[in-house]
Amino acid sequence: MPKMKTHKGTKKVLKVRAAGPIAIGRPGSRHNTGKKSAAVNRKNRAGSTLSKADERRIKSLI
Numbered sequence: 617m618p619k620m621k622t623h624k625g626t627k628k629v630l631k632v633r634a635a636g637p638i639a640i641g642r643p644g645s646r647h648n649t650g651k652k653s654a655a656v657n658r659k660n661r662a663g664s665t666l667s668k669a670d671e672r673r674i675k676s677l678i
Contacts, residue, residue: 623677630666630678638666638674 631639644652645660666674 620676626674626677630674632678633665638671638678639663640666 629640633639641663642660645657649657649660
C-alpha cells in the first residue's frame with residue numbers, strides 16, 4: 617500500500633495549533649465586507665477551531 621499523500625489545499629487553509637486543535641478561518645470574511653456590520657467583521661477576524669469530529673477526520677489529510 618502506498619503512503620498517504622498530504623492534501624496540499626487543506627494544508628494551506630488549516631493550521632494546527634501548538635495545543636492540538638486545528639484553527640480555521642470564519643466563512644464570509646473574504647469579500648463584500650463593506651455591507652456587513654462592523655461587529656460581524658470583528659468576529660470573523662478572530663477565526664475559530666474545528667469540532668472534534670472534523671478534527672479526527674482531517675488530521676489524516678494534513
